[in-house]
Amino acid sequence: MDMVMNEVVGDIAQRMDVKKPVTTLGNFMCDAFVYMAKEKFDPESGISFMNFGSIRRPYIEAGPVTRGAIFEVMPFDNQMVLIKVKGSLLKKFIEDMEEGGGIAGFTMTIKDKKVMNIKVGGKEIDEQAEYTMVTSDYYANNPAKSWFYGQAKRKDTNYLIRDAIIDYVKIMKKNGTPLGTQLENRITFGN
Secondary structure (H helix, E strand, O other), X not given: OHHHHOOEEEEEOOOXXXXXXXXXXXXXXXXXXXXXXXXXXXXXXXXXXXXXXXXXXXXXXXXXXEHHHHHHHOOOOOEEEEEEXXXXXXXXXXXXXXXXXXXXXXEEEEEOOEEEEEEEOOEEOOOOOEEEEEEEHHHHOOHHHHHHHOOOEEEEEEEEHHHHHHHHHHHHHHHOOOEOOOOOOOEEEXX
């Protein structure tokens, strides 16, 4: 078991942390979810969100990263779920994120505990368009968010989100793509 957990799966170029309201570690994880969902299930997958409580390790230091470190960050056997929703519903979901979290594929501004200036892929959210969000079965089964998930088209994948992170790190290592960079400024604050 030690040999498996000590396997170096990739390299981190820059320390990633869990800090409110912008978690670079959470953004990295969401990037992994979107990338792997596009590769394996749906090329239209474009956004992801993760709350602070789901990230169980406060940071990953720059340097080699092991399979065990990824298990510490995400110890749960949660599975990837793809959620397809209209932009109007997605906008309401994002507006409910006044404390921030890990995000990928969109940006937003928080001012006076209100979310505004939501942009998906660099463009203002289109309330008539359909967007595919990557999340976990844990979130997709959350009764408090049934107003959102209940109206969405759902695709269960049987692919662990922890495995998505490991696979992503391995692919980025093979491609020579540095991890831990370009994870800031997804959530900004209005004055």
